[in-house]
Amino acid sequence: MSTLSERQKLVLALVIRDYIDTAQPVGSNHLVEHYNLDISSATVRNELVTLTEKGYLRQPHTSAGRVPTEDGYRYFVRQLMGHTELPDNTKRTIAHQFYQVGHDVDRWMRLAASVLAHQSQAAALVTAPRAEQLRFKHLELISTHGRQVLMVLVLGGGEVRQQMLALAEPVSQERLSAAAIQLNANFQGMDLGSIATYSGQMDALEQDIIKLITEDLHHPGDILGGEVYRDGISQVLAEPEFAEVDVARKALRILEERSLLEDLLSRTVLTASVGGVQVLIGGEGTWEELRDCSMVLARYGAPGLVTGTVGVLGPIRMAYGRSISTVRFVAGLLSDLVVDLHAE
Amino acid sequence: MSTLSERQKLVLALVIRDYIDTAQPVGSNHLVEHYNLDISSATVRNELVTLTEKGYLRQPHTSAGRVPTEDGYRYFVRQLMGHTELPDNTKRTIAHQFYQVGHDVDRWMRLAASVLAHQSQAAALVTAPRAEQLRFKHLELISTHGRQVLMVLVLGGGEVRQQMLALAEPVSQERLSAAAIQLNANFQGMDLGSIATYSGQMDALEQDIIKLITEDLHHPGDILGGEVYRDGISQVLAEPEFAEVDVARKALRILEERSLLEDLLSRTVLTASVGGVQVLIGGEGTWEELRDCSMVLARYGAPGLVTGTVGVLGPIRMAYGRSISTVRFVAGLLSDLVVDLHAE
DNA sequence: ATTAGCACTCTCGCATTGAGAGTGCTAAAA
DNA sequence: TTTTAGCACTCTCAATGCGAGAGTGCTAAT
Numbered sequence: 019m020s021t022l023s024e025r026q027k028l029v030l031a032l033v034i035r036d037y038i039d040t041a042q043p044v045g046s047n048h049l050v051e052h053y054n055l056d057i058s059s060a061t062v063r064n065e066l067v068t069l070t071e072k073g074y075l076r077q078p079h080t081s082a083g084r085v086p087t088e089d090g091y092r093y094f095v096r097q098l099m100g101h102t103e104l105p106d107n108t109k110r111t112i113a114h115q116f117y118q119v120g121h122d123v124d125r126w127m128r129l130a131a132s133v134l135a136h137q138s139q140a141a142a143l144v145t146a147p148r149a150e151q152l153r154f155k156h157l158e159l160i161s162t163h164g165r166q167v168l169m170v171l172v173l174g175g176g177e178v179r180q181q182m183l184a185l186a187e188p189v190s191q192e193r194l195s196a197a198a199i200q201l202n203a204n205f206q207g208m209d210l211g212s213i214a215t216y217s218g219q220m221d222a223l224e225q226d227i228i229k230l231i232t233e234d235l236h237h238p239g240d241i242l243g244g245e246v247y248r249d250g251i252s253q254v255l256a257e258p259e260f261a262e263v264d265v266a267r268k269a270l271r272i273l274e275e276r277s278l279l280e281d282l283l284s285r286t287v288l289t290a291s292v293g294g295v296q297v298l299i300g301g302e303g304t305w306e307e308l309r310d311c312s313m314v315l316a317r318y319g320a321p322g323l324v325t326g327t328v329g330v331l332g333p334i335r336m337a338y339g340r341s342i343s344t345v346r347f348v349a350g351l352l353s354d355l356v357v358d359l360h361a362e
Numbered sequence: 363m364s365t366l367s368e369r370q371k372l373v374l375a376l377v378i379r380d381y382i383d384t385a386q387p388v389g390s391n392h393l394v395e396h397y398n399l400d401i402s403s404a405t406v407r408n409e410l411v412t413l414t415e416k417g418y419l420r421q422p423h424t425s426a427g428r429v430p431t432e433d434g435y436r437y438f439v440r441q442l443m444g445h446t447e448l449p450d451n452t453k454r455t456i457a458h459q460f461y462q463v464g465h466d467v468d469r470w471m472r473l474a475a476s477v478l479a480h481q482s483q484a485a486a487l488v489t490a491p492r493a494e495q496l497r498f499k500h501l502e503l504i505s506t507h508g509r510q511v512l513m514v515l516v517l518g519g520g521e522v523r524q525q526m527l528a529l530a531e532p533v534s535q536e537r538l539s540a541a542a543i544q545l546n547a548n549f550q551g552m553d554l555g556s557i558a559t560y561s562g563q564m565d566a567l568e569q570d571i572i573k574l575i576t577e578d579l580h581h582p583g584d585i586l587g588g589e590v591y592r593d594g595i596s597q598v599l600a601e602p603e604f605a606e607v608d609v610a611r612k613a614l615r616i617l618e619e620r621s622l623l624e625d626l627l628s629r630t631v632l633t634a635s636v637g638g639v640q641v642l643i644g645g646e647g648t649w650e651e652l653r654d655c656s657m658v659l660a661r662y663g664a665p666g667l668v669t670g671t672v673g674v675l676g677p678i679r680m681a682y683g684r685s686i687s688t689v690r691f692v693a694g695l696l697s698d699l700v701v702d703l704h705a706e
Numbered sequence: 707a708t709t710a711g712c713a714c715t716c717t718c719g720c721a722t723t724g725a726g727a728g729t730g731c732t733a734a735a736a
Numbered sequence: 737t738t739t740t741a742g743c744a745c746t747c748t749c750a751a752t753g754c755g756a757g758a759g760t761g762c763t764a765a766t
Binding site: 057058059060061064078079080081082 | 709
């Protein structure tokens with residue numbers, strides 16, 4: 019039933035590769051001419067018929083060539099494509115760029131999005147690394163004016179959170195510094211979750227601070243760290259499937275709306291292991307918004323410690339080999355960088 | 363020559379308003395029927411001829427209605443539109459939303475972009491507030507592992523910059539804290555520029571820190587603070603002028619590429635006063651990328667202290683009244699919020 | 707199992723046509 | 737002098753028809 023002969027696999031792979039390149043339906047004559055097949059076009063036609071019956075190909079109209087179906091792409095990605103890797107010198111060039119920008123997470127993210135967009139020729143998406151385990155590292159309280167206090171909290175991995183705090187009454191900088199020293203001593207290295215249940219002696223000021231830390235800075239469900247980085251959006255619109263504006267708009271909504279992204283990521287890549295690359299082809303029946311798009315996604319970082327997401331979005335007729343190898347490589351690179359930053 | 367009779371102004375305004383609403387060329391019959399003009403269509407035609415000769419209108423083809431030229435829009439914005447304001451209850455609703463999110467700059471920016479996009483029905487653009495005068499407020503040095511040190515620098519206005527620093531040899535946290543205390547005492551409230559020329563006694567560690575502060579954290583020419591916030595991109599693609607993908611792609615490139623944005627903003631809105639709203643119609647002969655777009659831009663903040671940019675981008679056939687009043691209002695609101703944050 | 711041959715179907719590009727919209731002009735009216 | 741009715745004119749747009757070309761599926765022969 020679902021097993022294909024070797025020749026059928028070959029024909030299917032050729033059709034899909036050709037269509038990914040040209041965006042034109044592929045006919046039997048075209049195949050034998052361009053790929054030196056030593057079988058006739060009639061034989062190819064017979065194979066095309068069975069591949070069509072099995073649901074891997076379809077015809078836009080009675081007499082056009084064949085076009086892959088979504089199932090066809092899925093079969094291609096899983097069974098036919100094989101494992102692809104970026105060329106070594108490309109890898110080195112990219113890695114070099116990352117090490118050149120130093121330890122600046124913001125620029126890592128921008129660079130990752132840029133590399134993904136250029137290498138995969140699709141729209142890139144990168145979310146900032148997010149510590150899953152929030153380890154208290156250092157607290158600073160700075161009086162600004164009146165009752166306003168700026169709280170700066172440094173977490174494990176160098177993540178910095180800041181928050182304004184309005185106290186009930188003005189407090190001197192000396193008093194704030196003393197509180198910070200005490201809190202730093204008490205909570206050094208602790209998980210933010212366990213700070214909430216801390217039961218030691220505290221006066222009102224310190225309890226206020228603790229409340230602020232645990233309530234406002236601790237959102238375990240919030241998957242898109244702070245920022246979402248995008249690149250290559252205008253580039254991907256050049257693909258012919260986005261000539262229809264409605265298709266383009268639906269695709270852009272996915273990248274633009276945080277709520278959509280959050281839903282999408284929480285139900286896909288979050289359930290996968292780090293290192294694994296997920297491929298969503300044509301919405302997979304679940305995602306109305308990306309009915310006409312495919313995405314290649316991966317988590318990076320260290321599970322349980324700090325993670326983020328990288329991915330690309332393009333038309334269903336996407337160069338999956340390029341995209342998958344690029345996403346896998348960039349995710350690995352970011353994992354190294356981010357884990358390195360967190361190790362101490 | 364360039365003076366128009368009152369009736370000509372009326373006709374021009376009606377044509378432009380109608381065209382902005384419908385995106386359809388406007389004919390003489392349509393005008394008299396829909397706007398209760400007590401002159402005949404032949405008279406309107408005569409006025410249309412003179413408005414066309416003066417360069418404010420044009421005909422897509424011999425026998426279509428009239429469409430505004432870029433000069434027509436400019437005349438409309440400057441002379442005919444009058445001063446527009448958002449309705450008071452809309453203003454209150456928006457202001458309320460801002461005060462609800464507390465003192466979180468990141469969320470202010472996201473909200474500003476969202477409000478701009480929804481109110482103006484165009485694509486919104488907001489740059490984070492950037493301190494023009496970088497005042498040293500508080501420095502924290504935290505040993506992470508080995509020779510790696512995380513430096514956290516708090517500036518006036520609560521802006522936090524962080525940077526990793528690799529020392530020549532490992533230094534204890536006690537030594538780092540002592541250095542931080544000394545630097546804090548010396549530089550409290552000083553401008554980052556004048557720290558570079560500080561000539562007091564310093565040992566090697568402290569001089570390293572100073573070098574890092576002044577070299578890596580002080581980029582006076584960098585106009586797009588850190589982040590650029592966008593919203594309403596997929597929404598604005600629904601405008602009929604973006605049905606042509608090439609037009610849409612050129613527009614998106616402006617929003618996407620930092621270098622283009624930087625060039626654009628540095629040569630327009632930076633030369634204007636805060637509070638003034640700038641309107642760029644159809645590239646103004648200078649900007650190839652936005653030949654088919656218009657932008658409404660404004661600076662917010664306090665000049666010399668902290669500023670940022672807000673704006674919208676849409677087709678040349680843009681609802682200028684809505685856009686200008688929205689941009690003006692949001693800029694004012696952000697100015698209040700940001701200046702408030704900086705005052706102390 | 708493969709292939710040559712062939713009729714068939716469907717799209718695409720091109721030219722033609724007619725309806726409709728809106729104009730500009732002219733001459734008459736105010 | 738300004739306004740207006742009347743009208744011929746021009747141009748777009750949608751619909752139609754037609755021929756070429758591409759690619760198929762089927763059949764019969766290898």
